[in-house]
Amino acid sequence: MKHASAGRSTRAIHGTTVTDAHGAPHIPVYNTTTFAFENTAALLDVADGRVRGPLYTRYGLNPTIFALEETMASIEGTENALAFCSGMAAETALFAHYGREGIVCVGDAYGGTMELLGNQLAQLGITTTFLLGDQLDRLEESLGDGAKLVFFETPTNPALGIYDITALADLAHRYGAKVAVDNTFASPVNQRPLELGADLVSYSATKYLGGHSDVTAGFVLGTTELVEPLNAWRKSFGSAISPETAAVLSRSLRTLVVRVRQHNANAQAVAEAMEADPRVSRVLYPGLPSFPGHAIAAKQMSGFGGVVTVEVAADADTTVQVVDRLELFALAPSLGGVESLVTQPVTTTHYDLTPEERERRGITGSMIRLSIGLEDADDLIADLTQALDVVGH
Ligand code: PLP
Numbered sequence: 001m002k003h004a005s006a007g008r009s010t011r012a013i014h015g016t017t018v019t020d021a022h023g024a025p026h027i028p029v030y031n032t033t034t035f036a037f038e039n040t041a042a043l044l045d046v047a048d049g050r051v052r053g054p055l056y057t058r059y060g061l062n063p064t065i066f067a068l069e070e071t072m073a074s075i076e077g078t079e080n081a082l083a084f085c086s087g088m089a090a091e092t093a094l095f096a097h098y099g100r101e102g103i104v105c106v107g108d109a110y111g112g113t114m115e116l117l118g119n120q121l122a123q124l125g126i127t128t129t130f131l132l133g134d135q136l137d138r139l140e141e142s143l144g145d146g147a148k149l150v151f152f153e154t155p156t157n158p159a160l161g162i163y164d165i166t167a168l169a170d171l172a173h174r175y176g177a178k179v180a181v182d183n184t185f186a187s188p189v190n191q192r193p194l195e196l197g198a199d200l201v202s203y204s205a206t207k208y209l210g211g212h213s214d215v216t217a218g219f220v221l222g223t224t225e226l227v228e229p230l231n232a233w234r235k236s237f238g239s240a241i242s243p244e245t246a247a248v249l250s251r252s253l254r255t256l257v258v259r260v261r262q263h264n265a266n267a268q269a270v271a272e273a274m275e276a277d278p279r280v281s282r283v284l285y286p287g288l289p290s291f292p293g294h295a296i297a298a299k300q301m302s303g304f305g306g307v308v309t310v311e312v313a314a315d316a317d318t319t320v321q322v323v324d325r326l327e328l329f330a331l332a333p334s335l336g337g338v339e340s341l342v343t344q345p346v347t348t349t350h351y352d353l354t355p356e357e358r359e360r361r362g363i364t365g366s367m368i369r370l371s372i373g374l375e376d377a378d379d380l381i382a383d384l385t386q387a388l389d390v391v392g393h
Contacts (some may be wrong), residue, residue: 001220002393004074004077008075008188008189008257009202009257009258010108011071011074011075012071012074012075012253012254012255012256012257013254015067015070015071015073015074015075016066016067016070016071016074016164016276017070018063018066018067018070020063021285022034022069025062025203026067026251027062027064027066027067027247027250028247029064029243029246029247030054030057030062030063030064030110030243031243031244032057032062032243033056033057034055034056034057035053035056035061035062037173039083043055046061049259050329051239052066054066054215055154057240057242057243058102058235058238058240059231059235060082060083060231060234060235060240060241062243062246064243064246064247064250065083065228065241065246066218066293067250068081068083068156068246068247068249068250068253069081069082069083069242071135071250071253072209072219072221072253073221075253076188076192076194076201076221077188077192077194077195077254078194078201078221078222078223079222079223079224080222080224080226080227081219081220081221081227082219082220082221082227082230082231082234082246083205083217083218083219083240083241083246083247083249084217084218084219084220084234084239084240084241084265085216085217085218085239085240085241085242086204086206086216086217086218086239087184087202087204087205087206087207087217087218087358088113088116088204088218089218089234089237089239090202090203090219090220091113091114091182091218092116092233092237092376093117093220093230093233093234093237094151094180094200094202094220094230095116095117095121095126095149095151095237096121096126096180096233096237097229097230097289098148098149098151098180098200099121099126099128099148099151099337100126100299101146101149102126102127102128102129102142102145102146102147102148102149102150103117103126103128103129103147103149103150103151104128104129104139104143104147104150104151104177104305105117105128105129105130105131105140105151105152105383106130106131106136106139106150106151106152106163106168107131107132107133107152107153107154107156107161107163108132108134108156108157108158108159108161108361109151109152109153109156109157109182110153110157110182110184110204110349111348111349111350111351111353113153113182113297114130115352117130118130122372126150127141129147130245132360132361133161133163139168139171140171140175141334143171143172143174143175143177147177148176148177148178148368149177149178149179149180150168150172150177150178150179150180151179151180151181152181152182153181153182153184153185153205154181154183154185154186154191154296154300155174155185155186155244155286155293155305155307156185157184157185157307157369158183158307158309158343158345158350158363158367158369158384159284159309159347159361159362159363159367160284160285160286160291160293160305160307160309160360161293162286162292162293162294162297163296164296164299164300165179165181165193165196165197165198165300166190166196166197166300169196169197169198169199170197173197175237178199178200178226179193179197179199179200180198180199180200180201180202181193181198181200181201182203182204183201183202183203183262183378184202184203184204184208185207185305185307185335186301186303186305186338187203187208187209187256187260187305187336188256189208189256189257189261189303190260190264190302190303190304190305191234191300191301191302194221194222197307198302199226200220200221200222200226200227201219201220201221201222202218202220202221203218203219203221204217205217205218205219205249206218206334206336206369207334207335207337208256208259208260208263208306208336209249209252209253209256210249210336210337211252211255211256211259211336211337211338212250212252212337213332213334213336213337213338213339214250215245215248215252215323216245216335217241217245217246217249225299231323235387242307243318245316259338259374260303260305260306261303262374263303263305263306263336263372263373263374264287264303264304264306264341265300265377266289266306266372266373266374266375266377266380267285267304267305267306267308267372268285268304269377269378269381270289270308270370270372270377270380270384271283271285271287271288271308272288272383273384273385274308274310274358274379274384275290277286277384277385278313278393279312279313279333279388279391279393280310280311280312280313280388281311281312281313281366282310282311283303283308283309283310283311284308284309284310284311285304285307285308285309286304286305287304292357306371306373307334307335307370307371307372308367308369308370308372309367309368309370310367310368310370311364311366311367311368312366312388313366313389313391313393314364314366314390314391315366316346316364316365316366318390318391319344319365319366319367319368320344320361321390322368322387322388322390322391323342323387325386325387325389325390326342326383326387326388327383327386328340328375328379328380328383328388329342329370329380329383329384330342331343333348333349334371335371336371337373338373338374339372339373339374339375340370340371340372340373340375340380341371341373342368342369342370342371343368343369343371344365344367344368344369345367345369346358346363346364346365346367348362351371370384
């Protein structure tokens with residue numbers, strides 16, 4: 001890691017030691033699938049891992065990918081980063097390697113993660129116990145039964161549930177289990193789970209790390225000892241990031257800190273405006289003192305992120321009208337980009353759940369998830385205010 005003692009913005013720009021023969025300030029796209037060697041001994045040095053160098057792009061052994069991974073590890077403040085072709089690919093390698101003796105998924109998680117754990121991995125004999133926030137007393141039981149991986153998001157999607165990383169890590173470690181945190185919503189600018197006791201951190205880089213809704217990628221980070229075993233899974237699953245995507249993502253990382261700070265500021269302004277609007281019955285945002293997870297969030301986060309979830313004081317049909325009247329917010333199922341997006345969890349992330357399961361998770365038809373972008377906050381608030389006029393009280 002280069003510039004280990006430097007600030008995060010500096011590391012985001014100068015965090016890699018990979019250099020280019022022509023002195024390019026940033027590593028260009030090495031758009032080749034393979035790399036040639038002087039002789040067989042040199043080839044075997046790389047193939048056997050004695051020397052780190054380019055070899056074959058599907059193995060992730062490509063200079064553009066190295067530069068991205070070094071920069072990301074530097075931003076996170078850890079030894080090692082592995083870049084994948086999506087957040088789901090990153091999770092698949094993580095669960096395949098560390099979940100074989102059982103996984104406990106704490107709290108709500110992205111719908112795709114629940115599908116992977118509950119359906120596909122279950123078919124392969126990797127079992128997951130899902131515990132919601134009010135069932136944490138059962139965590140010790142699951143750990144006692146031998147589960148060796150505790151996985152959770154904080155803040156969660158879409159209700160921004162907050163989990164105490166240090167407390168959960170302490171408990172899991174007492175049973176010899178590893179803790180992996182999906183830090184997608186917070187980004188390393190707002191929260192660093194490894195410093196709080198987690199063993200591994202994963203990302204959908206498709207969100208804030210990419211930041212412009214034009215990159216699909218993922219990461220797993222941690223010490224070399226813990227991350228290195230995932231290399232073989234990535235190689236055999238064929239799930240490494242492409243050099244083209246790695247170059248775009250490296251460019252995005254250079255502005256990560258300033259982007260996330262502005263997402264935080266805009267989201268706080270929108271959350272406060274929505275809390276003051278009588279046509280909104282509830283605002284879920286960790287930066288609001290009224291939010292149940294605020295105290296823990298304030299302890300473990302240095303910013304509260306760009307996602308605000310609101311509950312409209314109206315029925316599900318009227319809520320759909322509010323969503324459809326929004327002009328600046330695009331109706332699209334993602335988050336973390338420069339442009340603001342809106343979704344209803346009941347029609348996107350939690351569409352496949354039964355009504356009972358949605359109720360158990362507190363997902364209602366009046367709920368709207370806002371990904372607050374980098375437009376002027378006043379314009380976003382004005383758009384929400386005009387859309388809420390259909391509520392009529
Ligand atoms: N984790 C979280 C919290 C997400 O929101 C998502 C996608 O929405 C994923 C993981 C999966 O990431 P990807 O879409 O990059 O595969």
